[in-house]
Amino acid sequence: MSGFFNPTIAWITMRSTLGRKRAFLFAIPALILILFTVALKVSHPPSRPWPSHVLGTFGFSVLLPLTALIIGTSVLGAEIDDGSIIHLLATPVRRSSVVVTKFVVATVLTMVFAAIPELVAALIAGGGSSPPAVIGPGPAGFVPVTISGSKLAIGLFVGALACSVIYNAVFVMVSVATTRAIAVGLLYVLIWEALLSNFVSGARLLSVSHYGLGIANGFAHDPSLAAGLSVLTSVIMGAVVTVAALALAVNLLSAFTLKGEPA
Amino acid sequence: MTIELRNVSRWYGNVVAVNDVTMSIGPGVTGLLGPNGAGKSTIMHMIAGFLPPSRGELTIASGSTSSGSSWRNPAIYRQIGLVPERDSVYAFLTGEQFVFSTAKLHQLPEPGAAAARAIAMLDMAGPADRKIATYSKGMRQRIKVAAALVHNPEVLLLDEPFNGMDPRQRLHMMDLLDKLGSEGRTILFSSHILEEVERLSGTIQVVVAGRLAASGDFRAIRRLMTSRPHVFTVRSSDDRLLGSTLIGRPAVTAVELTGTGLQVRTSDYGAFCRDIAVLARDHGVRLREVLPTDESLESVFAYLVAN
Numbered sequence: 001m002s003g004f005f006n007p008t009i010a011w012i013t014m015r016s017t018l019g020r021k022r023a024f025l026f027a028i029p030a031l032i033l034i035l036f037t038v039a040l041k042v043s044h045p046p047s048r049p050w051p052s053h054v055l056g057t058f059g060f061s062v063l064l065p066l067t068a069l070i071i072g073t074s075v076l077g078a079e080i081d082d083g084s085i086i087h088l089l090a091t092p093v094r095r096s097s098v099v100v101t102k103f104v105v106a107t108v109l110t111m112v113f114a115a116i117p118e119l120v121a122a123l124i125a126g127g128g129s130s131p132p133a134v135i136g137p138g139p140a141g142f143v144p145v146t147i148s149g150s151k152l153a154i155g156l157f158v159g160a161l162a163c164s165v166i167y168n169a170v171f172v173m174v175s176v177a178t179t180r181a182i183a184v185g186l187l188y189v190l191i192w193e194a195l196l197s198n199f200v201s202g203a204r205l206l207s208v209s210h211y212g213l214g215i216a217n218g219f220a221h222d223p224s225l226a227a228g229l230s231v232l233t234s235v236i237m238g239a240v241v242t243v244a245a246l247a248l249a250v251n252l253l254s255a256f257t258l259k260g261e262p263a
Numbered sequence: 264m265t266i267e268l269r270n271v272s273r274w275y276g277n278v279v280a281v282n283d284v285t286m287s288i289g290p291g292v293t294g295l296l297g298p299n300g301a302g303k304s305t306i307m308h309m310i311a312g313f314l315p316p317s318r319g320e321l322t323i324a325s326g327s328t329s330s331g332s333s334w335r336n337p338a339i340y341r342q343i344g345l346v347p348e349r350d351s352v353y354a355f356l357t358g359e360q361f362v363f364s365t366a367k368l369h370q371l372p373e374p375g376a377a378a379a380r381a382i383a384m385l386d387m388a389g390p391a392d393r394k395i396a397t398y399s400k401g402m403r404q405r406i407k408v409a410a411a412l413v414h415n416p417e418v419l420l421l422d423e424p425f426n427g428m429d430p431r432q433r434l435h436m437m438d439l440l441d442k443l444g445s446e447g448r449t450i451l452f453s454s455h456i457l458e459e460v461e462r463l464s465g466t467i468q469v470v471v472a473g474r475l476a477a478s479g480d481f482r483a484i485r486r487l488m489t490s491r492p493h494v495f496t497v498r499s500s501d502d503r504l505l506g507s508t509l510i511g512r513p514a515v516t517a518v519e520l521t522g523t524g525l526q527v528r529t530s531d532y533g534a535f536c537r538d539i540a541v542l543a544r545d546h547g548v549r550l551r552e553v554l555p556t557d558e559s560l561e562s563v564f565a566y567l568v569a570n
Contacts, residue, residue, distance in 0.1 A: 008367040012353060019355045083351035087361075087410065090311070090345040091368040092337050254335050258304075258313040258347070 004100035006093060013075050013105045025070050026109065029063045030117035037121040051125035052224035055156050056216065059118050060209040061198065064163045065189040067114040068106070072171025073181040075102040076253075081179060086258065095254045099172065099246060106168040115160035122153035152220045159216025162238055166208045169242040173249040176256075197228075204228035211238040264325045264342060264417045264449045265289045266310055271319035273305050280305040282473040283319070288451050292444035294460035294481070295453040297470035303453040304348060306470065307422045310451070311345045312336060323418065341369070344411035348422035348453075350403060354396035358387055358406045361395060362413055369414040381409040386435060400427030408436070412443075419443060421452040425459055437463050492516065493532050494556045497539070498524035500549040508542045524552070 017023065036058075040050050076099070079085035088098060174188075175181040197207035204210040210227065214234030217227035229237070266288040273281040281302045297303045308314040309321055312333030321332055323339060333339045353361055362381055366374035382391050385405045395403060404427055411419060421440075425433050440463060444450045454460050460467055460481065467484060469477040477484045499505045506518045506525050514534035519526040529535035536553075543550050 006368070008364050012356070012364060015355055016353065083347070083349040084353055086313070086345070086347050086349070087352065087365065087407075088368065089313070089337075090340055090343070090347075090411075091365065092340045092370070093368050094337060255315075256313065258308045258311075258349075 004094075004097050005104060006097045006101045009088065009093070009098060009101040010105050012088075013102055016078065017071065017075055017105065017109065026067060026113040029066050030113055033059060033063045033121050034117055034124065037124050041125055049224040051122065051152060052220075052222050053226075055118060055122050055125065055152075056213055056225045056227075057198070059121070059156065060159065060163055060212045060216075061194045062189075063118065064110070064114045064160060064212065065167055065185075065193050065209065068110045068164060068167035069171050069182065069185040069189060071109045071113070072103075072106045072168040073175040073185055075106045075175075076172055076249075077175030077179075077181045080175065080256075083258075085256070089253075089256060096250045099176075099249045099253055103168055103172045103246060103249075106172060107164050110164040110168055111161055115157060115164050118160040119153055119157040122156045123150075125152075152222055155216040155218070155220030155222070155225075158219055159212040159214075162215045162234075163208055163212035166211060166238045166242050169245040169249075170208065173245040173252070176249045176252040198226075201228060205233075205237065206241075208238070208241065210234070211241075264323060266418065266449060266451065267320075267322045267324065268306070268310075269320045271306075271309065271316045271321055273302075273309060273314065273317050280473055281309070281316075284470070284473075284475045286468050286475060286478055288449060288466075288468070290444070290447045290449050291466065292440055292450045292452070292464045294464035294467040295451060295470060296457065296460045296467050297453075297455060297476075299455055301455075301470045302473040303455075303470055304422055305473075307348075307420055307451070307453055309334075311343065311347075311420050312339060325417065341414065342417045344414065344416035344419045346404075346407050346411045346419070346421040346424055348426070350400060350427070352395050352403055352407060355394065357392050357394055358382065358398070358402075358409070359391040361406060362391075362410045365410040366413045371414060377413050377415075378409075381413040382406075384412060384439065385409040401429055401432045404428060405432065405436070408439075416448070418449045419451070421450070423454060424452050425454065425456070433459075493529050493535070495527045495529065495535065496524060496552065496554045496556050497527055497550070498552040499543065500551070501546075504546055505539075505543060505548045508546055509539065512538045512542070514538060526556075 037054065040054060044050055076085070079088070171181070171185055174184055178184055192203065193207060193209050196203045197210055210229050211234040213225050213227040214229035214231055215238070217225045218231035268284055268286050271281060271284045272279065284306065295303050295306065305314065309316055310323075310333065312335070315334045321334075323331070323333060323342070325342070331339070333343065356364070359378065359382065363374055363378040366377045371377045382388055385408055387402070387405050387409055390398065390402060395406060398406065404424065408421070408424065424436060428436060440450050440452065452463070465481055466479065467477070467481045468475060469484065477487070497505065502520060502525050506520055509515050509525075509527060510518045512535075514529050514531040515527060515538075516530055517528040527535070539550070539553060542548075
């Protein structure tokens, strides 16, 4: 990876991304999640299983993808839109270095603005109880399973880190593929991630949020997380999607034309 | 280094932007001249590696060693410097940071020294520590040229480089390009302004409607341009008398009396301008207006294409 990472591009990208006005937007979803968590913590008894639902479903299907969308499409897409990318591309730097460096910067920023707030919110929530799990036959076979707050927090944090990686690979690729990256990304997040993947079981296999939930559940072992995929499937599919998206982004950027569209 | 285009065409759907262009651009300064929309930028983009030709072959070679095509070949930017027409730079960086980071992207051994040299060459040392966002258009153009020159390229491509420059900056840039060309570098710049090309380049490539209309020594093409038929509108105190005397001059090919004056066709721009003044004086006619009617660059190009 170090051979692909270019510190000069990273420095320019950091300056560019954090200098734009929309950088303020990065913190909004995280702020909403934390405020929402505090409100639920105050209003709900500790036995209710809301942390897994809120931090899992809302966090992984809305907070993470929206933050990654804003950041992932701006690190490269904004330069493509305004044409300044030409100064980067008219140098002998490999296109793979450009894509990987931008992806790394976007991932780190998403981790800061979404994965860490997810951890903070999970620690504030302090865990909860899962619904009764069936451990044996008969009417007396229902017992509540208590999930440790720290286990859930760690699981959600690791899942959020994984989601930051995968979502950004997808959104960096989308920003090279189309000049309407935000619109395409929003449709993807709202229709696929937030809607279809939660209601259509087959769609989970191609859902980044479910990869994150699957990985989170590997640590938390909480049925309330509603993880539709196993840890192994989530890790393998996440790795495949990340590598495929980055490879496609490199190929598209190599065919970048001055009109801003791949030939 | 030599840039070779052989039967290069480029089209977008049904629109042909560049049509079967063959040209060779060697060391020295070459102007790519043509009206807006003629295909100059498309040719520049193809040479710079930001557009593949739809058909034909484009190579950049040093002596007998070919560096190949620039399309999908980032390594070629070690030898090419590009100044794009679009006025988009990293406005949040200072001029010095922009040129320095470009030097680092080129992996130069001493990026600081290379950046300082390029900035000084463009006379930008004073404002180099200011953010590019505060620069005038001419200053942004110069800092882009400094970044394009920071790695000392053998080929420099400039797309409409004089846009936005004031006359002093323009002269400075022309002198710089002249100097770089005389050092044996291959400098190609595009322009739609005849005077810029006239001042700078010995060699020009004239592009009209996607086709190569003329190619070679500027002076020869200029002669072709000036010896083409010209049409003047003339108003005087006695149009009929002036018309009858003008028709006897060899440089004048036709005279028409119109409702508002005379329309005169001439094959020699310079001779006509001298003759009309002498004839008017000798016959006591007062000239009120002598106006060339078709001096637009487009009409010059149209003539070149037709011939």
